[in-house]
Amino acid sequence: MTVLSVDPKIISMANSLRLDGADAVRSIMDYCKKRIARTLRHAVSVRTIDDLERLICTELNLVIHEVRTDEDVAELSKRYIAEGEAVFAALDMELDADSYGVLYQRRQAHGRGPTRYIAVVDCRGEKAARRFFTRWHEIAYRLTTFQQFELPFHRTTISGIEKDPIEKLMDMIAGEVGFFDPLFRPVLETEIQASGRLSFEVVENVRIRYCPDASFQSTVNACAARLDAPVILLEAGMGLKKREFRELHDLQMALIPLPKPKACLRVLSSIPNEAARDVSLRIHKNMRVPETSIVYKVFNADSETTAAASEALETLATWTSSDGGHLPEVMVHIQAQKRNDRVLAIVAPVDNRAN
Amino acid sequence: MSSVGERIRSRRLELGWTQEHLAESAHLSKGFLSDLETGKRNVSADYLLEIAQALGVSLDFLMKGDSSQPKSVEVQIPAALSDFAKQEGLTFAQTLMLLDMRGQIVAHRSNTKSDDLEKFDWKRFYEAVKGFLK
Numbered sequence: 001m002t003v004l005s006v007d008p009k010i011i012s013m014a015n016s017l018r019l020d021g022a023d024a025v026r027s028i029m030d031y032c033k034k035r036i037a038r039t040l041r042h043a044v045s046v047r048t049i050d051d052l053e054r055l056i057c058t059e060l061n062l063v064i065h066e067v068r069t070d071e072d073v074a075e076l077s078k079r080y081i082a083e084g085e086a087v088f089a090a091l092d093m094e095l096d097a098d099s100y101g102v103l104y105q106r107r108q109a110h111g112r113g114p115t116r117y118i119a120v121v122d123c124r125g126e127k128a129a130r131r132f133f134t135r136w137h138e139i140a141y142r143l144t145t146f147q148q149f150e151l152p153f154h155r156t157t158i159s160g161i162e163k164d165p166i167e168k169l170m171d172m173i174a175g176e177v178g179f180f181d182p183l184f185r186p187v188l189e190t191e192i193q194a195s196g197r198l199s200f201e202v203v204e205n206v207r208i209r210y211c212p213d214a215s216f217q218s219t220v221n222a223c224a225a226r227l228d229a230p231v232i233l234l235e236a237g238m239g240l241k242k243r244e245f246r247e248l249h250d251l252q253m254a255l256i257p258l259p260k261p262k263a264c265l266r267v268l269s270s271i272p273n274e275a276a277r278d279v280s281l282r283i284h285k286n287m288r289v290p291e292t293s294i295v296y297k298v299f300n301a302d303s304e305t306t307a308a309a310s311e312a313l314e315t316l317a318t319w320t321s322s323d324g325g326h327l328p329e330v331m332v333h334i335q336a337q338k339r340n341d342r343v344l345a346i347v348a349p350v351d352n353r354a355n
Numbered sequence: 356m357s358s359v360g361e362r363i364r365s366r367r368l369e370l371g372w373t374q375e376h377l378a379e380s381a382h383l384s385k386g387f388l389s390d391l392e393t394g395k396r397n398v399s400a401d402y403l404l405e406i407a408q409a410l411g412v413s414l415d416f417l418m419k420g421d422s423s424q425p426k427s428v429e430v431q432i433p434a435a436l437s438d439f440a441k442q443e444g445l446t447f448a449q450t451l452m453l454l455d456m457r458g459q460i461v462a463h464r465s466n467t468k469s470d471d472l473e474k475f476d477w478k479r480f481y482e483a484v485k486g487f488l489k
Binding site: 089098104 | 371376379380409411412413416455456457458459460461462463464465476479480483484486487488
């Protein structure tokens with residue numbers, strides 16, 4: 001059971017869907033998967049993720065629009081206003097710089113009409129890279145929304161640093177159903193068999209074969225999550241110790257003149273898959289990246305060297321924490337690649353027997 | 356108080372399902388389901404469990420319903436909207452319309468937007484839609 005399962009918002013959602021709240025995340029995920037499975041029973045042919053999306057959207061009375069220019073936003077807004085949906089007059093306001101999509105419930109459509117729900121996915125500029133995941137994110141919302149609960153039920157997102165639990169759950173659902181196992185797993189397995197292990201090349205091949213519109217990030221997450229072998233997806237970048245971060249943002253401490261803490265290369269996120277959790281393979285968030293690690297070298301190499309991914313065998317015992325402890329002696333294969341100001345790494349134990 | 360059959364029908368319609376769809380999902384005949392929904396027949400616990408699973412609801416709900424559900428909906432106007440409406444001289448009906456329009460936004464995928472209606476930018480929203488308020 002995850003921490004998310006005991007979050008009051010998630011338990012409340014499970015209750016509102018009349019599901020068992022004992023493991024709310026699992027109940028909601030299972031519920032979404034069952035809904036899709038039932039829809040599929042009546043499907044003639046679903047061979048691609050686009051086929052599945054079309055089918056699910058029809059079942060959910062959902063239409064998804066993508067807007068690529070400001071003119072598209074104005075055009076869509078005009079169209080729905082003409083159909084009596086005045087709320088679309090504020091569409092431009094809803095799709096501000098930080099918003100990727102918005103889901104509307106129409107008033108001027110039959111309760112179970114095919115266009116009852118309208119999702120607008122913002123594909124302007126850099127947001128286009130997230131279009132695939134945003135589409136499935138909106139579907140995830142719709143999968144977990146029911147008529148009688150809709151009025152008081154505006155789900156939104158991130159407040160401050162910590163992401164909203166509902167958003168986290170929607171991301172999980174989108175990751176699960178957008179990379180629909182019966183369609184996704186065969187592609188992944190073929191590529192893994194050909195290559196021997198999960199690598200950036202495998203992820204890119206899977207992405208192209210499964211859905212070229214999906215982002216690399218969402219695909220690598222899906223690949224790692226589905227893999228039977230243990231693997232950690234690690235992201236490293238410049239950061240402070242937790243204590244340093246707190247002190248820097250503490251107003252009282254600001255009154256005491258202290259030298260500004262120096263950021264160093266740290267683990268910004270570390271996501272072990274289920275198999276990795278089963279063998280207790282983990283790298284803690286915020287750990288300092290050792291200078292001997294390939295992750296450190298890739299981060300500090302010049303841009304020409306880092307265009308391709310680099311890889312190395314190393315032991316996790318060199319990864320130390322500020323209290324003097326270190327990770328267990330486990331030999332791992334690390335493939336690392338610099339992406340903007342961060343390094344993304346795939347970490348896998350050499351003998352799959354981490355402990 | 357609604358019956359088991361009525362609750363099954365109500366939930367089925369919420370999902371936008373036909374009787375055929377539910378009957379197939381719950382491994383029943385359509386005729387049996389139709390009789391059940393209209394209260395012409397009773398149902399065994401086994402069948403009820405199948406139906407509950409197909410509909411994604413608890414057995415408890417199908418058998419007892421949710422008596423805690425309010426019969427009428429009480430509309431709560433957020434203080435921020437109430438203050439704005441007063442300041443702008445909006446009528447009660449216009450204020451409700453504004454709230455109802457905001458209610459049409461089911462979800463955002465955003466880094467900054469909050470679901471807190473007290474923090475919502477009512478002024479900006481009003482400026483965008485005011486031409487359509489009666």
